[in-house]
Amino acid sequence: MTRVAVVAAMAGELQPLVRGWQHEMRNGVDLWRWRYDEGEWVAACAGAGVAAATRAFAEIEKDGPVSSIISTGWAGALRQEFKPGRIYHVSGVVDARTGERFRAAGPDGCSLVTGATVAGEAEKKRLGSAYNADLVDMEAAAVARMAGMRAIPFYCIKGVSDGFTGQLPDFNRFLSHDGQFRMARFVVYALLRPWHWPALIRMNENSKRAARGIAEALLDFLDERGHVRQRNGYPNHKR
Numbered sequence: 361m362t363r364v365a366v367v368a369a370m371a372g373e374l375q376p377l378v379r380g381w382q383h384e385m386r387n388g389v390d391l392w393r394w395r396y397d398e399g400e401w402v403a404a405c406a407g408a409g410v411a412a413a414t415r416a417f418a419e420i421e422k423d424g425p426v427s428s429i430i431s432t433g434w435a436g437a438l439r440q441e442f443k444p445g446r447i448y449h450v451s452g453v454v455d456a457r458t459g460e461r462f463r464a465a466g467p468d469g470c471s472l473v474t475g476a477t478v479a480g481e482a483e484k485k486r487l488g489s490a491y492n493a494d495l496v497d498m499e500a501a502a503v504a505r506m507a508g509m510r511a512i513p514f515y516c517i518k519g520v521s522d523g524f525t526g527q528l529p530d531f532n533r534f535l536s537h538d539g540q541f542r543m544a545r546f547v548v549y550a551l552l553r554p555w556h557w558p559a560l561i562r563m564n565e566n567s568k569r570a571a572r573g574i575a576e577a578l579l580d581f582l583d584e585r586g587h588v589r590q591r592n593g594y595p596n597h598k599r
Contacts, residue, residue, distance in 0.1 A: 362399030364582060365426045367416050367503050368433035369408045370541065372567065373519075376575035378403050388538070389419040396588045399427070407539025408478070410457075413499040417506050428465075428513040430581075431503035432574050434521035434567055435472060435495040436479050438488035442470070442495060444523045444562070445569035447577050450516035454491050455501035462504035464516040466581075470494035472518065474501035478531040484524060495520065498539075517577050519570025527559050 368374050371390055378392035381403070385391070389406040402423070404416035413431075420426060435448075442448065449469030453462045456475045473493035475483070487496050500516050507514035522528060534546040550556055583589045 361424070362427045363420075363424055364399070364401045365417060365420045365429040366401060366403040366578065367413055367420075367429065367431055367499065368403070368405045369412065369497075369499055369539070370433065371405055373433035373571055373574065374403050374405060376572045377578055386419055387415070389416050391419060394588065401582060402426075405433075408535055408541070409476070409498045409539040410474070410502040412539035413502040414506070417503065426510070426512060428515065429503060429507045430515045430517060430578065431497075431500040432517045432578065433497065433499070433519070434570055435497040435518040436484060436522045437520050437524045438473070438484050438493055438496055440524050442520055442524070444520045444566035445573070447517065447519050447570065447573035448495065449577075450495065450500065450518055453500045453504050453516060454493065455505075456487060456491065458501075460501065460505070462501065462508065462514065464504065465513045466515050469516075472497060472500055472516065474498060478535070480528070480530060481525055488524075515581070517574060517581070519567075519574045521567040521570055522563050523566075526563070527556065528563065529553070529556050529560075 381392040381394045383392050389404055392403045394401045402420050404420050406412040406416040449467050450472045451464050451469040452471040454473045456473050471493045472495040473487050473491040475496055479487060479496045495518055504514050534542045579589050
């Protein structure tokens with residue numbers, strides 16, 4: 361049976377894709393499954409960062425071997441030309457902690473660097489210059505490494521949630537040690553700082569657009585003939 365794993369950080373990144381899929385929470389990992397005649401797609405998220413991505417993939421593997429793996433979700437832009445809300449195929453990933461570089465299968469695309477923290481404006485400038493990268497996230501290098509260890513194809517499709525510049529708060533202070541975003545604490549913080557509101561509203565809108573685009577891109581990639589999409593009631597996103 362063919363099993364395709366889709367690993368993201370946050371549930372919001374996957375929601376437009378996994379509506380109607382079977383869902384369960386296991387060992388702190390959200391898991392969604394869609395079974396079809398030839399196999400299944402399994403999506404998982406456990407939070408931001410390398411350790412969380414590793415936990416998510418471990419839960420997927422408990423139910424059987426994986427044929428290929430896709431790293432997806434939101435990313436930050438390291439260059440002005442990479443626009444918020446848009447979707448990009450990534451063909452090269454570098455781990456900022458180790459310097460390792462990984463190739464992604466699929467069409468030629470942009471490059472991405474995986475950092476240890478949420479990158480603010482200054483850190484974006486540094487990472488873009490140091491690694492000649494276009495996007496930044498916190499998980500893709502871990503997913504690529506796990507795919508390489510298992511000799512299975514690795515793909516990477518990212519949606520840009522935040523542009524190269526923007527007056528956004530430091531999100532790192534709201535991430536727990538296990539990569540969970542402390543939403544209640546963040547809401548209180550944001551309500552008391554109205555100067556952040558315009559940028560946060562734009563980021564929220566761009567994140568939603570990016571999540572919808574991720575769903576369309578993954579459905580186009582995984583379900584080329586549209587059979588599974590039609591059976592599960594998805595709109596026809598083929599362009």
